[in-house]
Amino acid sequence: MTHLLSVNGISKAFGGNQVLKSVTFDLQKGEILGLLGPNGSGKSTLLNAISGFTAVDSGTVTVGDKRIDKMPPHKIISAGIARTFQLPAMPAKMTVMEVVMTAGTRHHGLWDGLLSLPSGRQAEKEDHQKASGLLETLLLTKVRDLPAAALSGGQKKLLGIACALMGDPAILMLDEPMAGVHPNLRQELAETLKTLSRTGISLIIIEHDMHFIKSLCERCIVLDRGHIVASCHPDELSKNQDVVDAYLGRGSRALKEAV
Numbered sequence: 001m002t003h004l005l006s007v008n009g010i011s012k013a014f015g016g017n018q019v020l021k022s023v024t025f026d027l028q029k030g031e032i033l034g035l036l037g038p039n040g041s042g043k044s045t046l047l048n049a050i051s052g053f054t055a056v057d058s059g060t061v062t063v064g065d066k067r068i069d070k071m072p073p074h075k076i077i078s079a080g081i082a083r084t085f086q087l088p089a090m091p092a093k094m095t096v097m098e099v100v101m102t103a104g105t106r107h108h109g110l111w112d113g114l115l116s117l118p119s120g121r122q123a124e125k126e127d128h129q130k131a132s133g134l135l136e137t138l139l140l141t142k143v144r145d146l147p148a149a150a151l152s153g154g155q156k157k158l159l160g161i162a163c164a165l166m167g168d169p170a171i172l173m174l175d176e177p178m179a180g181v182h183p184n185l186r187q188e189l190a191e192t193l194k195t196l197s198r199t200g201i202s203l204i205i206i207e208h209d210m211h212f213i214k215s216l217c218e219r220c221i222v223l224d225r226g227h228i229v230a231s232c233h234p235d236e237l238s239k240n241q242d243v244v245d246a247y248l249g250r251g252s253r254a255l256k257e258a259v
C-alpha cells in the first residue's frame with residue numbers, strides 16, 4: 001500500500017485544556033483506520049484538525065507531499081480530504097437529491113449556467129447521475145425527493161456520506177457513522193465502505209461499535225487524553241493494557257497487579 005496521509009506531532013489546546021498532545025500517525029492508500037478512544041479523548045478534535053475546522057498549535061499534516069495544516073477547510077477538500085459530522089445538520093427546505101447535488105464540487109461557469117449552455121447542461125447531467133448512483137449505494141433512493149431535514153438520524157448520516165463522496169475524495173473521515181443507523185443497514189454500510197476502500201479511497205472512522213470496527217479495520221489507533229496509546233489490529237485491543245486503562249481507568253492496572 002502507498003503512504004498517503006501523514007500527521008506529525010499535532011498538538012491543540014483549548015485554553016488550559018490540552019486536548020491533543022503531539023499526535024503522530026500515517027494512513028496508507030486504501031486503508032480503513034479505526035480512530036478509537038473514550039469520550040473526550042480528542043477524536044473529533046483530531047478530525048477537525050486534519051480537515052481544517054480547528055487550527056492546530058503545532059505539528060504538520062501532509063497529503064502526499066503537500067502540507068495542508070495551514071489551509072482553510074475548502075482547500076483541504078480540494079486536496080482530497082472529505083469528512084462527515086457526528087450530528088449532521090440538514091437544510092430545512094432542500095430535498096435529499098438537492099442536498100447531494102449542492103455538495104458536488106464541479107464548478108460550472110457563470111455564463112454556462114445563466115445561459116444554459118450545453119457544457120453547463122452536460123456537467124449538471126453528469127452530477128445528477130453521480131448523485132443518483134451515490135443515493136442508491138447509500139440506500140437513500142426511496143427518500144430522494146423528501147426534505148433532507150425530515151430524514152431519521154441514521155439516514156442523515158448516510159446522506160452526509162453521499163455528500164462527502166460527491167467530491168471524489170482520496171480520504172474520507174467518518175465521525176461515528178453507525179450511531180443512529182438501523183441495525184439492518186449496518187452490515188450494508190460496512191460492505192459499502194469496504195467497496196470504497198477497494199477502489200483506493202482511504203478511510204478514517206471514529207466509531208464506538210466494536211463489531212463494526214472489527215469487521216472493517218485492519219488497524220486502529222487509540223487516543224487517551226490526547227495521546228495515541230495504541231496502534232494495532234482490532235483483535236489486539238483487549239490485550240493491550242494501555243487501551244484497557246484508557247477505557248476502564250488506571251485502577252484496572254492496579255487491580256490486575258494486586259490480584
Ligand SMILES: Nc1ncnc2c1ncn2[C@@H]1O[C@H](COP(=O)(O)OP(=O)(O)OP(=O)(O)O)[C@@H](O)[C@H]1O
Pocket residue numbers: 014017019037038039040041042043044045046
Ligand atoms: N471548540 C472547543 N472549545 C473548547 N473545548 C473543546 C472544543 N472542542 C472540543 N473541546 C474539548 O476537547 C476535549 C475533547 O473533545 P472531543 O470532542 O475531541 O472528544 P471525543 O474523543 O471526540 O469525544 P466523544 O467520543 O464524546 O465524541 C473535550 O474536553 C472537549 O470539551
